[in-house]
Amino acid sequence: MTQTTPEMLQISPEYYAAKLPAGQPAVGTMPNERLPEGAKLPLMLQELEIPRGTGTFTLKNRASVPPMCMYSARDGFPAPFHIAHHGQFALHGMGSIVVEATAVLPEGRISPEDVGIWKDEHIAAHAGLVQTIKAIGPGVYFGIQIAHAGRKASTPTPWLPGTDDAKPYVEEKDGGWPKGVVGPSAIPAAEGHIVPHELSIDEIRSIEKAFVDGAARAYRAGYDFVEIHSAHGYLISSFNSPLSNKRKDEYGGSFENRTRLLRNIVKGIREQFPDKGLWVRINGTDAVEYTREDSWTIESTKQIAPLLEEAGVDVLDISSGGTVTYNRFDLVPGYQLPLSGAIKDLGLKRMKISVVGVLQDGTEHEPTKIGLLAEQSLQNGKADIVSVGRGSLKSPNWVELAACNMVGVPTVGAVQYEYAVASLKRFQFDVSEKS
Ligand SMILES: Cc1cc2nc3c(=O)[nH]c(=O)nc-3n(C[C@H](O)[C@H](O)[C@H](O)COP(=O)(O)O)c2cc1C
Numbered sequence: 150m151t152q153t154t155p156e157m158l159q160i161s162p163e164y165y166a167a168k169l170p171a172g173q174p175a176v177g178t179m180p181n182e183r184l185p186e187g188a189k190l191p192l193m194l195q196e197l198e199i200p201r202g203t204g205t206f207t208l209k210n211r212a213s214v215p216p217m218c219m220y221s222a223r224d225g226f227p228a229p230f231h232i233a234h235h236g237q238f239a240l241h242g243m244g245s246i247v248v249e250a251t252a253v254l255p256e257g258r259i260s261p262e263d264v265g266i267w268k269d270e271h272i273a274a275h276a277g278l279v280q281t282i283k284a285i286g287p288g289v290y291f292g293i294q295i296a297h298a299g300r301k302a303s304t305p306t307p308w309l310p311g312t313d314d315a316k317p318y319v320e321e322k323d324g325g326w327p328k329g330v331v332g333p334s335a336i337p338a339a340e341g342h343i344v345p346h347e348l349s350i351d352e353i354r355s356i357e358k359a360f361v362d363g364a365a366r367a368y369r370a371g372y373d374f375v376e377i378h379s380a381h382g383y384l385i386s387s388f389n390s391p392l393s394n395k396r397k398d399e400y401g402g403s404f405e406n407r408t409r410l411l412r413n414i415v416k417g418i419r420e421q422f423p424d425k426g427l428w429v430r431i432n433g434t435d436a437v438e439y440t441r442e443d444s445w446t447i448e449s450t451k452q453i454a455p456l457l458e459e460a461g462v463d464v465l466d467i468s469s470g471g472t473v474t475y476n477r478f479d480l481v482p483g484y485q486l487p488l489s490g491a492i493k494d495l496g497l498k499r500m501k502i503s504v505v506g507v508l509q510d511g512t513e514h515e516p517t518k519i520g521l522l523a524e525q526s527l528q529n530g531k532a533d534i535v536s537v538g539r540g541s542l543k544s545p546n547w548v549e550l551a552a553c554n555m556v557g558v559p560t561v562g563a564v565q566y567e568y569a570v571a572s573l574k575r576f577q578f579d580v581s582e583k584s
């Protein structure tokens with residue numbers, strides 16, 4: 150398996166830094182001299198100082214790319230695809246980028262094609278990715294989501310032919326590990342899915358260690374921060390939720406016991422890495438309030454948020470759902486804003502709040518609306534950081550388009566592009582004259 154290394158790419162942030170004029174503004178920013186007269190700098194384009202362990206980091210803007218599985222790795226190694234994929238967001242100035250759910254153990258992958266960080270051999274490939282992305286997008290805050298899929302592991306890559314509900318898991322002959330699927334309790338994620346092996350206390354402790362080791366490898370590779378995946382029904386979130394956790398020991402029952410896995414992982418990482426970036430993605434709700442079952446709700450998130458802040462988490466990234474298939478959402482633009490807003494309302498002093506979920510109004514045929522809902526969410530105090538997933542897959546230059554919509558000019562573009570794009574101004578675009 151070929152690994153992508155910085156040496157292969159012959160590229161480094163220092164190379165660009167040496168070539169560029171001093172004081173070159175970073176992509177994705179809006180220096181005052183660029184802002185049209187009378188226009189006010191939108192919050193989204195303002196810098197934001199966020200905690201980073203014992204220190205701080207200044208985000209160049211508040212637009213973020215959330216983790217998104219691409220199912221394009223072999224044996225966990227990030228590949229040139231991942232460089233191109235994250236490169237497009239970095240090149241166009243997104244302020245922070247989080248690499249997809251990356252497995253801390255091979256059996257913690259969602260699919261056989263997931264990215265991984267379970268062995269030291271992965272580090273060089275991640276380092277190649279990190280160095281390239283930082284060179285391409287100066288000032289970008291580049292992190293990685295570390296994850297264990299738990300009872301939702303060994304599932305098929307959604308875009309591979311033959312993937313359908315009739316075959317919800319990948320068998321051993323196709324590279325899956327149905328016998329290695331684990332969870333807090335022997336309850337499958339959905340009908341027809343694998344009944345997970347109920348983890349013993351020793352096995353849970355070794356998973357806690359795997360998360361800390363995975364974080365250590367990520368920091369060694371140069372990532373600015375790791376985001377612990379504690380959402381969407383994957384392992385940690387399945388411990389948090391009483392829907393999937395029916396244990397009677399110290400990891401089940403009370404809120405304190407169910408959240409022990411998450412809290413131990415945070416503690417383990419912080420003890421070893423007091424000065425590194427540490428984010429947590431958490432469910433704002435399991436979204437089954439309508440059933441009246443005992444579940445993870447916004448009250449649970451309100452309870453855990455101050456504990457995570459105290460434990461040294463820098464950013465809490467609010468999402469929801471995925472614990473059970475019968476969750477229900479009112480899928481309107483910004484549908485998770487009430488959840489992030491409830492956490493913002495707690496008035497926490499240190500930890501910042503990120504929100505995600507269709508932060509775009511209008512339809513996909515009305516791109517002029519890009520950025521307006523996200524900006525409004527920041528203005529209304531619903532979040533500190535706005536994360537845009539599918540929107541940035543569709544328009545990797547999302548933040549540039551948002552700037553155009555908000556103040557009439559794009560954010561600073563890549564030096565390699567800007568002078569060329571500027572030459573287009575000479576042309577009058579009027580197709581009607583030619584027809
Ligand atoms: C292709 C795809 C892959 C995703 N993979 C992950 C993942 O690895 N980890 C995660 O926490 N969320 C994942 N998500 C959820 C997104 O991070 C995001 O929360 C969700 O898409 C809603 O935001 P959006 O409406 O801006 O797309 C994924 C979403 C998509 C579309």
